[in-house]
Amino acid sequence: MHISEGILPAKILISGYAITSLTLWYSLRQLNRKSNPSEGIPQAALLTSAFFVASGIHLPIPPASVHFVLNGLLGAVLGWYAFPAIFVGLLFQAVMFGHGGLTTLGINAVIMGIPALIAGFIFHIRNKIKLQLSERLSLHLFGFLSGALGVGLSALLFFSIVITNLPSAWDQETEKAAIYGLMLAHIPLIFIEGVFTAMVVSFLQRVKPEILMN
Amino acid sequence: MSYSYLNPSISVIGDPIPPIPAVVVQDLVFGYRQHDPILQGISFSLKAGERIALLGQTGTGKSTLMENLIGLKQPNSGQIWIQGIPVQLTTLPEVRRRVGFCFQDPDDQLFMPTILEDVMFGPGNYGVDPEQALAQASRLLADFGLADCVNRSVYELSGGQKRLAALAAVLALEPAILILDEPTNGLDPWWRRELAQILSQLPVEVMLIASHDLQWISQVTQRAMILKQGTIQVDQPTEELLQDRYTLEQCGLPLDY
Amino acid sequence: MSYSYLNPSISVIGDPIPPIPAVVVQDLVFGYRQHDPILQGISFSLKAGERIALLGQTGTGKSTLMENLIGLKQPNSGQIWIQGIPVQLTTLPEVRRRVGFCFQDPDDQLFMPTILEDVMFGPGNYGVDPEQALAQASRLLADFGLADCVNRSVYELSGGQKRLAALAAVLALEPAILILDEPTNGLDPWWRRELAQILSQLPVEVMLIASHDLQWISQVTQRAMILKQGTIQVDQPTEELLQDRYTLEQCGLPLDY
Amino acid sequence: MNFNFDEYANFNSPLHRWDTRYKIIGLFALMFAFSSVEDLRLIPAILTITVLFYSLSQLPLKFLLRRLTYPGFFLLGVVGLLPFLSGNTIIGQWGVLTLRQEGCQAVLLIASRFLAIFTLGLILLGTCSFLTLVKGLRSLGLSPILTDIMLISYRYLFQLGHQFHTLQRATQLRGFQPRRLSWRNLQIYAALTGSLLIRSYQQSQQVYKAMQLRGYGTKPPRSSEFTIDLYSAIALLITLLMAASLIGFELFL
Ligand SMILES: Nc1ncnc2c1ncn2[C@@H]1O[C@H](COP(=O)(O)OP(=O)(O)OP(=O)(O)O)[C@@H](O)[C@H]1O
Ligand SMILES: Nc1ncnc2c1ncn2[C@@H]1O[C@H](COP(=O)(O)OP(=O)(O)OP(=O)(O)O)[C@@H](O)[C@H]1O
Ligand SMILES: [Mg+2]
Ligand SMILES: [Mg+2]
Numbered sequence: 012m013h014i015s016e017g018i019l020p021a022k023i024l025i026s027g028y029a030i031t032s033l034t035l036w037y038s039l040r041q042l043n044r045k046s047n048p049s050e051g052i053p054q055a056a057l058l059t060s061a062f063f064v065a066s067g068i069h070l071p072i073p074p075a076s077v078h079f080v081l082n083g084l085l086g087a088v089l090g091w092y093a094f095p096a097i098f099v100g101l102l103f104q105a106v107m108f109g110h111g112g113l114t115t116l117g118i119n120a121v122i123m124g125i126p127a128l129i130a131g132f133i134f135h136i137r138n139k140i141k142l143q144l145s146e147r148l149s150l151h152l153f154g155f156l157s158g159a160l161g162v163g164l165s166a167l168l169f170f171s172i173v174i175t176n177l178p179s180a181w182d183q184e185t186e187k188a189a190i191y192g193l194m195l196a197h198i199p200l201i202f203i204e205g206v207f208t209a210m211v212v213s214f215l216q217r218v219k220p221e222i223l224m225n
Numbered sequence: 226m227s228y229s230y231l232n233p234s235i236s237v238i239g240d241p242i243p244p245i246p247a248v249v250v251q252d253l254v255f256g257y258r259q260h261d262p263i264l265q266g267i268s269f270s271l272k273a274g275e276r277i278a279l280l281g282q283t284g285t286g287k288s289t290l291m292e293n294l295i296g297l298k299q300p301n302s303g304q305i306w307i308q309g310i311p312v313q314l315t316t317l318p319e320v321r322r323r324v325g326f327c328f329q330d331p332d333d334q335l336f337m338p339t340i341l342e343d344v345m346f347g348p349g350n351y352g353v354d355p356e357q358a359l360a361q362a363s364r365l366l367a368d369f370g371l372a373d374c375v376n377r378s379v380y381e382l383s384g385g386q387k388r389l390a391a392l393a394a395v396l397a398l399e400p401a402i403l404i405l406d407e408p409t410n411g412l413d414p415w416w417r418r419e420l421a422q423i424l425s426q427l428p429v430e431v432m433l434i435a436s437h438d439l440q441w442i443s444q445v446t447q448r449a450m451i452l453k454q455g456t457i458q459v460d461q462p463t464e465e466l467l468q469d470r471y472t473l474e475q476c477g478l479p480l481d482y
Numbered sequence: 483m484s485y486s487y488l489n490p491s492i493s494v495i496g497d498p499i500p501p502i503p504a505v506v507v508q509d510l511v512f513g514y515r516q517h518d519p520i521l522q523g524i525s526f527s528l529k530a531g532e533r534i535a536l537l538g539q540t541g542t543g544k545s546t547l548m549e550n551l552i553g554l555k556q557p558n559s560g561q562i563w564i565q566g567i568p569v570q571l572t573t574l575p576e577v578r579r580r581v582g583f584c585f586q587d588p589d590d591q592l593f594m595p596t597i598l599e600d601v602m603f604g605p606g607n608y609g610v611d612p613e614q615a616l617a618q619a620s621r622l623l624a625d626f627g628l629a630d631c632v633n634r635s636v637y638e639l640s641g642g643q644k645r646l647a648a649l650a651a652v653l654a655l656e657p658a659i660l661i662l663d664e665p666t667n668g669l670d671p672w673w674r675r676e677l678a679q680i681l682s683q684l685p686v687e688v689m690l691i692a693s694h695d696l697q698w699i700s701q702v703t704q705r706a707m708i709l710k711q712g713t714i715q716v717d718q719p720t721e722e723l724l725q726d727r728y729t730l731e732q733c734g735l736p737l738d739y
Numbered sequence: 740m741n742f743n744f745d746e747y748a749n750f751n752s753p754l755h756r757w758d759t760r761y762k763i764i765g766l767f768a769l770m771f772a773f774s775s776v777e778d779l780r781l782i783p784a785i786l787t788i789t790v791l792f793y794s795l796s797q798l799p800l801k802f803l804l805r806r807l808t809y810p811g812f813f814l815l816g817v818v819g820l821l822p823f824l825s826g827n828t829i830i831g832q833w834g835v836l837t838l839r840q841e842g843c844q845a846v847l848l849i850a851s852r853f854l855a856i857f858t859l860g861l862i863l864l865g866t867c868s869f870l871t872l873v874k875g876l877r878s879l880g881l882s883p884i885l886t887d888i889m890l891i892s893y894r895y896l897f898q899l900g901h902q903f904h905t906l907q908r909a910t911q912l913r914g915f916q917p918r919r920l921s922w923r924n925l926q927i928y929a930a931l932t933g934s935l936l937i938r939s940y941q942q943s944q945q946v947y948k949a950m951q952l953r954g955y956g957t958k959p960p961r962s963s964e965f966t967i968d969l970y971s972a973i974a975l976l977i978t979l980l981m982a983a984s985l986i987g988f989e990l991f992l
Pocket of ligand 1: 288
């Protein structure tokens with residue numbers, strides 16, 4: 012779900028960069044406010060590369076293989092640092108594989124990063140709102156929600172931005188229909204992403220709960 | 226598959242067909258970079274019942290050779306047979322069913338939430354009944370002194386405990402051929418002795434062990450090969466080799482250290 | 483800071499002030515879990531000029547103790563002084579300037595893109611001139627047989643080479659106090675001998691080495707402490723200890739393995 | 740994983756000599772100017788500028804072609820249907836397939852913009868080492884936290900990739916063969932992913948300790964001195980002029 016160079020008009024790209032800069036500034040301020048800001052650096056850095064590597068996992072679902080986006084999981088684990096992590100990750104993807112691009116880095120970071128922040132937020136309010144659920148069930152439920160929401164919102168943003176900005180003779184109704192259609196087609200993937208995120212989150216909770224507590 | 230296919234130069238028509246060696250390596254060449262390969266034509270064969278040490282200085286390619294044996298790395302040229310099966314992409318599952326391999330770095334192979342689940346992982350893949358796998362795993366971990374830690378994750382173990390857990394996970398597969406890369410690394414003397422005993426009682430067909438611990442390896446193996454400058458330069462009984470200070474010194478393996 | 487502050491029970495008014503010991507540990511208690519601490523009241527002091535072995539079975543807490551010494555872990559109770567400086571959050575930078583520590587797992591400490599940069603990292607942080615740091619790093623890496631690999635990254639090295647690179651990176655700091663956690667792990671006999679030589683020539687004040695390699699450690703240290711069940715149970719000259727098979731066997735350290 | 744971006748970083752072309760900071764500003768301005776082009780008449784101009792810069796950089800053509808293939812196909816996947824779906828002017832019809840003029844023009848525009856911007860991006864990356872680039876970004880005011888994150892994660896990208904690869908093969912050695920999607924398989928993938936995360940988290944803490952032990956953070960990092968070099972400044976000026984004229988043409992033509 013990366014937008015390549017050349018597709019979008021300059022004003023969208025620049026607004027993308029503007030939103031990204033603002034969000035980056037805000038997230039980094041959170042990092043800087045810690046008593047020891049340099050402590051978070053290796054952590055954010057290593058988890059960034061870990062997510063980069065993990066998003067390359069290809070899961071065999073015959074006849075094809077799919078891979079996970081993991082931006083919901085990233086939000087759940089990294090909180091505010093998810094945004095710089097995604098920014099750096101996308102930069103590497105652009106530089107190394109030509110996924111996305113340098114001018115579209117801003118808008119791509121918005122597409123992936125904002126949903127990650129929302130997913131992270133959802134995941135962390137699970138302790139605040141008292142549901143009548145067992146610890147385990149609540150963890151699974153919110154893990155699922157953040158995974159599904161992260162990738163779902165990203166897909167929605169991606170399709171909306173691409174379809175409304177491609178030069179075409181379609182009217183708004185057709186464009187809307189196209190977006191709905193594409194979203195429907197992605198529901199199974201969104202579901203699997205949610206399940207997978209729930210599984211990873213419960214693994215982390217078992218083995219190293221402090222990683223989920225930032 | 227007849228033996229002549231494996232090693233055409235040996236078999237002569239009319240001979241009785243000798244038993245298939247457990248591991249055959251022929252003219253193996255492997256390099257990380259195009260030119261200047263690390264392994265420059267390795268040939269040997271390991272017979273059933275043998276326990277072999279693989280010695281050699283740091284960086285000579287012992288780990289690389291072992292990873293080639295089980296198909297974790299593809300050789301530039303040369304052939305490998307495991308119990309008569311040529312090691313190729315298509316035969317890997319079958320080869321790996323027979324071989325147990327323990328990485329030099331235990332972190333490379335432990336990944337389940339607890340070490341108990343880790344030991345049960347392999348048998349689970351081969352469809353062993355979970356209860357049976359659980360019983361076996363608990364027994365193995367107890368044998369390796371980890372009974373108190375079964376429910377801990379790798380990250381809560383000391384260096385030596387990780388090593389022991391990794392060994393248990395490999396032995397749980399009950400492999401016919403066992404390949405261990407520096408198994409005593411990080412173990413204390415007591416566990417080195419214990420491990421020597423455990424290994425000596427294992428019903429495996431062939432055991433190939435890379436090690437820098439000459440004293441220990443001489444208690445566990447009967448045959449020793451030294452890797453040097455890309456080839457096997459010494460291949461003789463371990464006991465003889467350990468008498469031969471001159472050769473050892475030549476190969477960068479002084480006995481007193 | 484006077485010695486009496488360090489160890490009030492010893493100094494008597496009127497005595498000449500004895501020299502400050504390089505490392506003092508008093509009643510150190512540390513546990514990963516609340517109850518049942520791993521280290522249950524450790525006290526010792528290391529004098530300038532000493533080279534000390536820290537022995538003990540797998541999982542007794544050697545690495546844990548060392549990480550406490552340099553403030554990587556905070557003790558539950560007890561005090562530690564390094565060259566007279568109490569180890570506390572506020573004094574950590576000063577303490578660390580004096581101590582070089584080599585982790586048990588070299589992967590934990592090599593983090594720069596190439597090992598050359600890794601060796602230069604420490605001196606760079608202390609404001610050493612880059613050219614000088616480069617020259618020193620190249621020399622050190624050549625001493626450790628890594629001249630050909632200076633521009634490789636860690637994961638392109640063999641197990642033993644990683645260990646050597648980690649040692650070089652620590653020695654580049656020219657520390658006054660050197661703490662090594664199983665430095666011979668993964669080294670071949672030749673490099674073990676070489677390392678013993680390098681260490682014996684280092685101008686450090688105190689050297690504390692955890693190891694399972696009794697033979698090697700006896701060549702490098704003069705004093706040995708054995709950690710068992712959370713306390714230092716043996717503290718005597720290394721040579722004497724190695725004669726005393728019974729004590730060793732009692733502590734789970736049989737000599738022949 | 741080896742991307743060899745620094746392969747050509749040591750050449751001595753006019754673009755290699757261009758100070759990294761000026762180069763970043765200049766090329767980015769030009770890329771944005773390219774992306775603002777919507778008038779088909781400007782396509783020859785942007786392609787000419789691109790060719791000019793690429794030949795000045797002295798990078799071999801195969802460097803570009805090798806990297807262009809994948810994103811090129813990807814782009815075609817996105818816009819490939821436009822000539823058949825978009826627009827009212829029909830210029831050809833075969834059965835159900837209708838070729839439309841506006842769609843073709845759109846594809847032409849997008850493909851040219853893509854080619855031009857992508858090539859400029861490659862020039863930026865290819866004419867200095869990754870390390871220099873990050874240093875350049877830093878002295879242009881990018882947060883040192885962000886640049887440190889970039890450098891460390893760049894370093895660990897390969898290592899963790901390698902570790903993960905090893906881990907995956909360790910599962911195969913113990914008989915794990917995911918051929919289909921099952922609950923257990925998904926769970927094992929989750930364990931692998933989780934292990935990777937915990938390992939990197941754990942390692943980040945160890946690495947932070949190791950960095951501290953070796954004096955990280957004891958001294959504020961030296962800020963690189965800002966020199967003004969005439970050649971680089973002029974080159975920047977020319978590039979900015981090109982970008983401005985492109986935008987001007989786009990607005991007023
Ligand atoms: N990924 C890699 N890329 C390039 N070179 C490598 C890579 N991995 C290992 N090497 C080099 O290959 C050689 C052999 O490495 P290997 O790990 O097989 O040595 P080893 O004999 O097992 O050493 P040790 O006893 O230290 O474990 C070493 O010189 C090492 O530097
Ligand atoms: N993070 C942790 N959480 C809980 N327990 C731990 C943790 N790390 C280590 N332990 C336990 O603490 C004990 C001491 O570990 P430590 O690593 O200090 O042992 P060691 O003496 O260095 O052993 P080795 O010789 O194997 O390196 C071990 O029993 C280990 O299981
Ligand atoms: Mg090895
Ligand atoms: Mg230890």
